Amino acid sequence: MNNNRHEPVTVIGLGRMGQALASAFLKAGTPTTVWNRTASRADQLVAEGARLAPSIGDALEASPLTIICVTDYQAVHELLGASDVDLDGTGLLNLTSGDSAQARNAAEWAEQRGARYLDGAIMAVPSAIGTSEAVILHSGPQSDFEAHKSTLDVLGTVTYLGADHGLASLYDVAGLAMMWSVLNAWLQGTALLRTAGVDAATYAPFAQQIAAGVATWLPGYAEQIDSDSFPAEVSALETDARAMAHLIEESEAVGVNAELPRLLKAMADRSIAAGHGGEQYPVLIEEFSKPRSRD
CATH class of the missing domain: 3.40.50.720 (NAD(P)-binding Rossmann-like Domain)
Known part of the structure; x- marks a missing residue:
């Protein structure tokens, strides 16, 4: 060297x-x-x-x-x-x-x-x-x-x-996508719990545990994306979509902004309509990989 x-x-x-x-x-x-x-x-x-x-x-x-x-x-x-x-x-x-x-x-x-x-x-x-x-x-x-x-x-x-x-620029923005997505998800959860008097500091360790757990899924999900095969080994997308609906309903019921979960559910609904409801969550890569329709 x-x-x-x-x-x-x-x-x-x-x-x-x-x-x-x-x-x-x-x-x-x-x-x-x-x-x-x-x-x-x-x-x-x-x-x-x-x-x-x-x-x-x-x-x-x-x-x-x-x-x-x-x-x-x-x-x-x-x-x-x-x-x-x-x-x-x-x-x-x-x-x-x-x-x-x-x-x-x-x-x-x-x-x-x-x-x-x-x-x-x-x-x-x-x-x-x-x-x-x-x-x-x-x-x-x-x-x-x-x-x-x-x-x-x-x-x-x-x-x-x-x-x-x-590649450096692409990795840079991909990293920013991860950062903002994690932070926005945490802020959504924090807003929900504050309606019940739970402060951000109390929620943060639980949120950190969830984020760390989800991160362990990435290598397996990456294998599904790279092989273009999405068997529902954990849960089907249609099951996740029902949970998204629950998140939207809960947010609206307690007066919390539901724009973010609505966006996620809209993408899931399009994938389900295209016949992917029985497949696992990473099948949404197809939605993320195409530009949004402007009609």
């Missing part, structure tokens, strides 16, 4: 996340060059030992790996597409938030200019950078990822997803 933990690195973009990235490198003893449109944002990092590059071109030349973390992909193109910027031979990791199409387009754009391009996504808040809690996703050529992995390891739990540059 390439032992390059202390190879120089450049960080372009010094918002809260960019500053956290650069600070983590400095704390690990990594020679770090930084650049930002507003140079004063680098003051604290310079005090910690960073070198402030006078230009983007100088910043790119300073290190075998440059990490860019800016507002959006348009800013990436504006900064790196300037006439005085040479990307030829540059190792570039883009940790700017965006969608998978933007990531793939940026990869093509950068590679046409001679860069070795990786795209990534940060699944963490700035304060977690530099700890194992910070999950950082990477996609692009595996050889480029491996060349810099020991450098990137100081940022947190680094994960390689595959050669498709869009």
